[in-house]
Every structure is written in C-alpha cells, then in structure tokens.
Amino acid sequence: MPRFAILAIGAFDYLLNKTGNMLIRYRPKEVVAVIDPEKSGKTADEIIGIGGSLPVVASFQDAEKYQPDTLVIGSAPPGGVIDDQTRKELLAAIDAGCHIISGMHVFLSDDDELQDRAMQKNISITDLRRPPSPPHFPKGTWQDRQVPVLLVVGTDCDSGKMTTAWEITQRLRSHGKKVNFIGTGQTGILLGGSGVAVDAVVADFMAGEMEYLIDKACDGADLVVVEGQGSINNYAYSGVTMGLLHGCMPEFLVMSHDPIRHMDVLDCPLPDIKDLIQIHLDLMKPFRDTRFLGMNLLTFTLSEQDAVDTIKEYERKYNLPATDLVRFGDRELINAIATVLR
The missing domain is CATH 3.40.50.720 (NAD(P)-binding Rossmann-like Domain)
Structure with missing residues (x-):
C-alpha cells in the first residue's frame, strides 16, 4: 500500500x-x-x-x-x-x-x-497527463459493442463529474455488478488505475483513445463507467466534452450539477437543464439512441433539509431520479442504473 x-x-x-x-x-x-x-x-x-x-x-x-x-x-x-x-x-x-x-x-x-x-x-x-504514444484512431467498434457504457456529463466544469462517476462505480460494485471505471483526468486515473487525460490528447485522436480504452474495459464487465470532462455548454472546454461523447458513444448518461450555481466558470448563464439534456441527446441522435438515467447534485453548501428539498424538486421538474451520492447515498439513482443492467 x-x-x-x-x-x-x-x-x-x-x-x-x-x-x-x-x-x-x-x-x-x-x-x-x-x-x-x-x-x-x-x-x-x-x-x-x-x-x-x-x-x-x-x-x-x-x-x-x-x-x-x-x-x-x-x-x-x-x-x-x-x-x-x-x-x-x-x-x-x-x-x-x-x-x-x-x-x-x-x-x-x-x-x-x-x-x-x-x-x-x-x-x-x-x-498522469502524458498522452499515449502512438495514438489510437477510432475504428467504429462501438457499433458491435455488447457491454453498455455510462458517461457522466455536467452542467459546468467542477460540477462533480469525477466524484459522480466514481461513486456510481463503487456503489454498483457493492450491489454485485461488474463495473469498470475509466478516468479521463488525472484524479480519475490515479483513483481508478487506468484511463487517459483526454484534454491532453490531440483532438483528432480523442474519440479513438476513448474507444480503445472502452474496448479493453468491456472484458468481463456488466457496465463501463466513464468520467466526464468540461461541459457541452462551456465554450472553453466543450471540444473536450464532444470528443468524449462521440468517443464513448454511451448508451446511458448521468448529469452532475451544482444546484446553487447559475453562472458557469466563465460567467456565462447556465442553460436550463432540460435544454442541456436535449442537446446531449441531439448530439448522439445521428449515431444511436441514448438516455439519461438520473442526476447527481452537489449539495454540500446547503443545509440538510434544503438539500433534500432541492433533490425532490429536481426529481419532479426533470422526471429523473436524483440524489447527492456522497451525502445521501443511493436513493433511487443507483437502483435506476442497476435496473437497466438486468
């Protein structure tokens, strides 16, 4: 150790x-x-x-x-x-x-x-951020993939995507599921022991690196969970987010969000989450049907009662199971993910 x-x-x-x-x-x-x-x-x-x-x-x-x-x-x-x-x-x-x-x-x-x-x-x-050499170019193996992929996306940078992905992985494992985790930043790589710092990869090879890692991670797995990066609505990092999305070709998505944040880290207003959900689905539409399974909220700045009320509000508003995995545990989110793996 x-x-x-x-x-x-x-x-x-x-x-x-x-x-x-x-x-x-x-x-x-x-x-x-x-x-x-x-x-x-x-x-x-x-x-x-x-x-x-x-x-x-x-x-x-x-x-x-x-x-x-x-x-x-x-x-x-x-x-x-x-x-x-x-x-x-x-x-x-x-x-x-x-x-x-x-x-x-x-x-x-x-x-x-x-x-x-x-x-x-x-x-x-x-x-940890040194990219693979030689790089990998995408081959389209996702079209024949038998193991589903879940990608965690977010409403902004620093919105808890790594934490969400790792919590989902650990909690599903505790439920007896065989889940492999792919880190896409230095923290996820260090925790999980594998992955690539995707924002350090030459843009032409982002999708290929993710495809390559997912193909390896599918071996013996019920699910592959991928840590997200950036956000599709953050103009500084959306290119990385898009490379991840189309490199993973995920069957499932989970949204991570800080409910008290109304402006992103570049001081642009955050879009409505319903619109953001639809943007992700539209970006995947040319390739495959993708669905959101739930949301994880960062409520550490809220009192316990305010956090519970906020989670319930988001569940009603977006018709998705929600929780703060660190603070409140599984709630319905982990069950919703486990159900689609049966």
Missing part, C-alpha cells in the same frame, strides 16, 4: 486541491500528510471536512516523520509552471527516495533537473 504525501502549497481547500482531496476521501488509509505552509498545524478535517486527524505540515521535511513513499501534486501551480517553492519540495522528496506523481500540464519527467535527480535516486516520476 502506498503512503502518499500531498503537495498543495497555498491550495489546500475544498476546490483547489482537487486531486489531493479525492485521495483523502476515497483512499484515506494511503494518505499520511498534506503539505501546505499556509495551513500547517491544522488537520484535514478542520479545513475540508474530511480526512479526520490527517496532519497538514509546512514542508516535505516536516512530512518525513510520517514516512511517505510517494509525493502527489494535489493541485497545479498557477499557469502550470513549477515555482521555486514547489521545485524545492519536489527535490526534497526525491532526495528522500519518494516517487513523484503529477497531474500538471507541464510534464515533470521532461524537467532535466528533476529527472536527473530522480535517476540518481532510482525513483520514478509519473506524469
């Missing part, structure tokens, strides 16, 4: 430390410390509400007493550039014999100083 220290300099909060937080939530026994000098002396639970007494320390040197063997970059520095402080911590970890796992757009294994030091210490630097 690995022993992760999470590097989150000035970024250990609920949103910025996305990769680190998911490790804390879903692989808590493997995380031994968080490095953030701005919040050192506190616990993870005090800052993000999960993680219990997991310590937050000021530097890798302070983390060494917890015996980490792998340093994970939990959040990307602004602009994806390795600043002096980050480099110092990375070198300290390498010198101590720690492997490095990075989800940054800049590949650490291409950094001469870091790579040379890593080779001297015989440790690995893993860039």
Whole structure:
C-alpha cells in the first residue's frame, strides 16, 4: 500500500486541491500528510471536512516523520509552471527516495533537473497527463459493442463529474455488478488505475483513445463507467466534452450539477437543464439512441433539509431520479442504473 504525501502549497481547500482531496476521501488509509505552509498545524478535517486527524505540515521535511513513499501534486501551480517553492519540495522528496506523481500540464519527467535527480535516486516520476504514444484512431467498434457504457456529463466544469462517476462505480460494485471505471483526468486515473487525460490528447485522436480504452474495459464487465470532462455548454472546454461523447458513444448518461450555481466558470448563464439534456441527446441522435438515467447534485453548501428539498424538486421538474451520492447515498439513482443492467 502506498503512503502518499500531498503537495498543495497555498491550495489546500475544498476546490483547489482537487486531486489531493479525492485521495483523502476515497483512499484515506494511503494518505499520511498534506503539505501546505499556509495551513500547517491544522488537520484535514478542520479545513475540508474530511480526512479526520490527517496532519497538514509546512514542508516535505516536516512530512518525513510520517514516512511517505510517494509525493502527489494535489493541485497545479498557477499557469502550470513549477515555482521555486514547489521545485524545492519536489527535490526534497526525491532526495528522500519518494516517487513523484503529477497531474500538471507541464510534464515533470521532461524537467532535466528533476529527472536527473530522480535517476540518481532510482525513483520514478509519473506524469498522469502524458498522452499515449502512438495514438489510437477510432475504428467504429462501438457499433458491435455488447457491454453498455455510462458517461457522466455536467452542467459546468467542477460540477462533480469525477466524484459522480466514481461513486456510481463503487456503489454498483457493492450491489454485485461488474463495473469498470475509466478516468479521463488525472484524479480519475490515479483513483481508478487506468484511463487517459483526454484534454491532453490531440483532438483528432480523442474519440479513438476513448474507444480503445472502452474496448479493453468491456472484458468481463456488466457496465463501463466513464468520467466526464468540461461541459457541452462551456465554450472553453466543450471540444473536450464532444470528443468524449462521440468517443464513448454511451448508451446511458448521468448529469452532475451544482444546484446553487447559475453562472458557469466563465460567467456565462447556465442553460436550463432540460435544454442541456436535449442537446446531449441531439448530439448522439445521428449515431444511436441514448438516455439519461438520473442526476447527481452537489449539495454540500446547503443545509440538510434544503438539500433534500432541492433533490425532490429536481426529481419532479426533470422526471429523473436524483440524489447527492456522497451525502445521501443511493436513493433511487443507483437502483435506476442497476435496473437497466438486468
């Protein structure tokens, strides 16, 4: 079992430390410390509400007493550039014999100083976002596929798509279903152990990479669950969303949404979810019939009663089962998915 220290300099909060937080939530026994000098002396639970007494320390040197063997970059520095402080911590970890796992757009294994030091210490630097080489071009194997695919889509970036996909996977497995998960971002890849950072793939090959991964994941599975990226209505990332949609050719979709959000991350109004559902169905119409099985809502900012009322409101309004999987568990959403697999 690995022993992760999470590097989150000035970024250990609920949103910025996305990769680190998911490790804390879903692989808590493997995380031994968080490095953030701005919040050192506190616990993870005090800052993000999960993680219990997991310590937050000021530097890798302070983390060494917890015996980490792998340093994970939990959040990307602004602009994806390795600043002096980050480099110092990375070198300290390498010198101590720690492997490095990075989800940054800049590949650490291409950094001469870091790579040379890593080779001297015989440790690995893993860039989760490095695309496959050679790339894969789509062959249309979805037309003969026997195992259904469920793609999680969202109303915006940072709307819980990875969490939704992982929760669905774990909960269906607990119901006895054979479910394989494909990560499409660094966090999903790290959690699930397979996948591709689809936004790092040359656009012509996005669909092909997804088709290739799905073909492999179908072996022995009842369902393949794919983590979504971006949103079809966010002009900065819709190209990635479209590549995923047509690469997966999913039989089923689940929508992830933050119910208090009315503007997207680019300050554009969010469309009505009913319209957004129809857009996805229309985009799939030339190829196959696709259906939405339900919705997962991020209600962590709402009181428990407001969250329950909101979930019921969305179920009535959109005629789909809804829940907050993290907060309230399966409700009807997991049953709705399990039913179509029988």
